[in-house]
Amino acid sequence: MVPRERTVPDRCPGVLAVHEAADGGLARVRLPGGVLSASQLRVLAAAAVELGDGHLELTSRANVQIRALQPGAPVELSERLYAAGLLPSITHERVRNILASPLSGLDHLSRYDVLPLAGELDRLLCATPGLAALPGRFLFALDDGRGDLAPSKPDVAVRMSDGQQGELLLAGVATGVRVAVERVAEVMVAAAEAFLAVRDEQGSEAWRLGELEDGPRMVLTRLGLEGGRAEDVRGEPAVAGAFEGGIVATVPLGVLAAEQAEALAESADEVRVTPWRSVVVVGTQVRRLAEVGLVLEGSSPWNGVTSCAGRPGCGKALGDVRGDARRVVPGWSGGGRVHWSGCERRCGKPGGEFLDVVALGGGGYAVDGVAMGVDEVRAHR
Ligand code: SF4
Known part of the structure; x- marks a missing residue:
């Protein structure tokens, strides 16, 4: 099936389709399952230093971004990433959005190690030509049974019950459909194809499954599956x-x-x-992590605090949210989630509930809708 032409272009950035931000090119590198070898991490860090602003940005979908790329740098970046195995598909690079429970196979809450399934899904996704038409925001997730990815509201997910089977979730909602472990990747790919087919039938330009009219049920029907008794499992993010x-x-x-x-x-x-x-x-041979400013204590006020780029990286920003957060957060007590945004779009906000801190311009912020100066934000927690 040939997908319909979109009237609104998909501007989700990738490595090949770099977004032009206020501070230069922005490239997003997809990391299915979030997995990076030490050598791949070094390649990314060197690229950030030599071609960008020297930093890697971690995203709410466990991807990595490099900002402030100069003209010509994206070509050099794509060659480096290809050589490092971080750009295995030209056609599908922006649709490889696959979350996996980050502690999968590493602790007692993991019912089944889903990382091999993430690799299998990635290969099957890239080998399915029609899925290059998926929106760049479409999200797959493989939950190892603990329910930690539920707040991300993935379009298509499987949460493992044990080593034999898992449950299919569509638009973040458990369907009660059981999927045998050896069919997980195949069923997830079929669900994504069904999303595209239903979207075309409805004449819709939806980015996400939840935006379609009765999307989850339409997808199940197209797959010849019937929903059953659903299991609602909500887990917590991994803590420092x-x-x-x-x-x-x-x-x-x-x-x-x-x-x-x-x-x-x-x-x-x-x-x-x-x-x-x-x-x-x-592994347990950690070195120098605290020395270089990474946070290893669960009680730190930095846990759960996120932000968008803000000024100067984003031309729409009404404040330097990262600069302000660095001044304010160390004085906070920890606990809960907080997201700092440079404007009402709230890019990168977490799923679920969070304290909403939005720049208003002139140094002010709205905290859960209440206007205040940055010093009052400091006193707010
Ligand atoms: S939330 Fe607004 S200021 Fe922040 S990155 Fe998005 S568009 Fe830019």
Whole structure:
């Protein structure tokens, strides 16, 4: 089936389709399952230093962004990423949005290690030509059974019940449909194809499954599946600190400097970027992480604090949200989620409930809708 032409272009950035931001080109590198080898992390960090502003931004979908790319830099970046195995598909690079539970296979809450399934799904997705037409915002997720990815409201997800089967979730809602472990990738790809087909039938330009009229039920019908008794499981994000299989390090505001990336790469052969601006270091030989400003204590006020780029990176921003957050957050007590935004669009906001801090211009902020100066924001928690 040939997908309908869109009237509104998909502007989700990738490595090949770089977004022109106020501070230069912005490239988003998809990391299915959030997994990076130490050598891939070094490639990304070197690219950020040599071609961008020196930092890696961690996103709410466990991807990585490089900002402030100069003209010509995207070509060099794509060649480096291709050589490092981080750009396996030209046609599908922006649709490889696959979350996996970051602690999968590493602790006692993991019912089944879904990372191999994330790799299988990625390969099948890239080998399905029609799925290159998926919107760049369409999100897949593989939950190892703990329910930690529910707030991300993935379009198509499977949450494992055990090593034999999992439950299909559509638009973040459990369907009661059971999927055998060996069919997980195949069913998820079929659900994505059904989304595109239903979207065309409805004459819609929806980006997400939940935006379609009766989307989840239409997809199930198209797949010949019937919903059943659904299991509602809601888990928590991984918190900073040590656990059985390694350590979780919070990256304040998701901005990872080259020195921090090097400390992570020295500590483990593999790291996993989480959707919560943190990194799971697999193994227990951690080195220098606290020294370089990564947060390892669950009580730190930085845990759960996120922000958009703000000024000067984004031309729409009404404030330097990261600069203000760095002045304010260290004086806060920890707990809960907070998102700082440079404008009402609230890019990168977390799923679920959070304290909403939005720049108003002139140094002021609206905190959950109440206008105040930055000093009052400091006193707010
Ligand atoms: S929330 Fe507004 S200021 Fe922040 S990155 Fe998005 S558009 Fe820019």
